[in-house]
Amino acid sequence: MTFKDLNIIPSIMEGLNKANYTNPTPIQEQAIPAVLAGRDLLGCAQTGTGKTAAFSVPIIQLLSERSKGPKSARHIRSLILTPTRELAIQIADNIKVYSRYTDIRCTAIVGGVSQKVQERALNQGADIIIATPGRLNDLINQKRIDLKMVEILVLDEADRMLDMGFIHDVKRIIAKMPNKKQTLFFSATMPPEITKMVKTLLVDPVKVEITPVSSTVDRIEQSIYLLENGKKQQMLNQILEDKSIVTALVFTRTKRGADRVTRDLAKVNVTAQAIHGNKSQNERQRALNNFKSGATRVLVATDIAARGIDVEELSHVINFNLPNIPETYVHRIGRTGRAGKSGMAISFCEKDELPFLRDIEKVIKKTIPEVKGHPYPMTGVPVFEKTNKAPGGKPAFNKSSAGKPAKSKANPARKPKSEWFAKSGKTTSSRSNDARSNGSRSHSSSSKPNNGSFSRSSKTRNDRAN
Known part of the structure; x- marks a missing residue:
């Protein structure tokens, strides 16, 4: 199959030929006809499958065929939301290649760069904007962007937007658009929150699933x-x-x-x-x-x-x-x-x-x-790769842990205090006596807690390893 078989208009075909696009990828074969037919789309696809052309080529074609009014009266008719600036810029660059022989204009709206440049591009008119949620919300709040004329919405890498905490921003943006619109939804995975969004946003969507994880x-x-x-x-x-x-x-x-x-x-x-x-x-x-x-x-x-x-x-x-x-x-x-x-x-x-x-x-x-x-x-071999119990119910340790065994036994009993100075009658330094005396007090006053303490620390180390 070729792009010509997908009924792509000549002006877009010329752009695709210049970019050395010859045969569509599986997702393009399935998605382009569905989008051209005006259907909502749910695409489950990884990166590197040709996803960008799968939604942008038919959008360019639909907007070209529906173009109306002079160039100065351009409105934003398609919004593509992406999780990151790099992805937004990449999509914008691709759309410019595909649409170079059409009258369609696009611009990227992302954070991290001057807003003034983006405002100038919007004032000149854009049919398609590719945006990250944060900067787009800023411009909406400043009344710099109006989404009331949006006909086609694309949510690209929706699962990543969820991971990055953008879903509430996305919902606020969607609320600024007409209820009646075509929605194209792409996500590599389908966590519950994304599944819920799909049910809310899409109407009888065509489902395209390419290349499982x-x-x-x-x-x-x-x-x-x-x-x-x-x-x-x-x-x-x-x-x-x-x-x-x-x-x-x-x-x-x-x-x-x-x-x-x-x-x-x-x-x-x-x-x-x-x-x-x-x-x-x-x-x-x-x-x-x-x-x-x-x-x-x-x-x-x-x-x-x-x-x-x-x-x-x-x-x-x-x-x-x-x-x-x-x-x-x-x-x-x-x-x-x-x-x-x-x-x-x-x-x-x-x-x-x-x-x-x-x-x-x-x-x-x-x-x-x-x-x-x-x-x-x-x-050494990690503990969790071994069985947790050795025969006899004792914990199994590998060689690396055997090299540094955890003390699980109590300290041996020390001599009674009365016997400390019995040997040879020599007088030890006061510093030594103090040290021993302190050690004795801590031991004699808490021999049981010490016993338990060593067992607990050993258990803690085993638990961490496991």
Whole structure:
């Protein structure tokens, strides 16, 4: 099937041809006809499936066919809501490519950059706005944006908006629009709150489900390094000595962690830039452009900031920290292996991250192969991977815990106080006497609590390990 078979108008076809789009992806094949027919749509799809073109191409066509009035009388007729600035800008860039030979105008409304520039774009007129909820709400409250003429609403990555706490903002925005409109709803997962929204917003929707979570990663070569604590940076430095890794996207759990990894890579002459929420929009966009152009070899990102990063030929994704949500792992490694291409995903795992690894493997329904023979192996087998009880009812410990056994027995009884100075008649220093006397008092006055205290501390350590 080709885009021409989907009844795309010539002006859009010209833009698609210029962008080297030839054959639609599965989600485009299913979604475009439904949207062109005016139906509401519920799309369950991961990133990298061609989702943006699946909703933006038919929107451009519908608005082009319904265009009315002079250019100066433009109103916002389609709103696309996204969770992050990067994703909004990426979608806006794509729409400009698809619509370059039409009369449709679009603009991105995001935080982190000057509002004045966006106000000027709105004053010039925009048919489609792609926005993040925070900045859009600001402009609505300032009466700078009117959504009363919106005909088509798109909620992209709705589950991520829920994760980021934007759902109430989204509901306030929707309340400013006409009740009668076409709604296109995309979400990689369907938690209860999202399911509830779908039932409220969509009317008899066409459902399109592409690439379940467990199979998204099938074409990506995955590996895991089980590392001793504190050795991740050394391992990353060593991996990046391989010059065949031209570009790599490295994920960290925190903004501070992203900055630290970037600094440490610079020390070994690896060009790297960080992208996260504390960076201004201009800094983030500059880092992304440098990465896409090849000026920067490594982009270090947090999960939030990485939404919207779409880099062709990205061969490697490296999880410096494993995510605590398994689906986030799928989102991350989906940055490589795009559009049917293969890719590599490398993950680092310390002992405290092993439960995250176990959850990830349950979701993707496969065991991630471990890389062995590196200089920083994890020592010992984690307690929770063993059985909790050994024969005889005693707790089972591995070799690493046996090396540092927890004291579960009470201290041995000391000599009576009357015998302390009986030996050889020598006088000990007053400091020594005080120390012993204090020790004796604490022991003799609380020998039972001590006994219980040691048992409790041992139990606490076992519980933590488990």
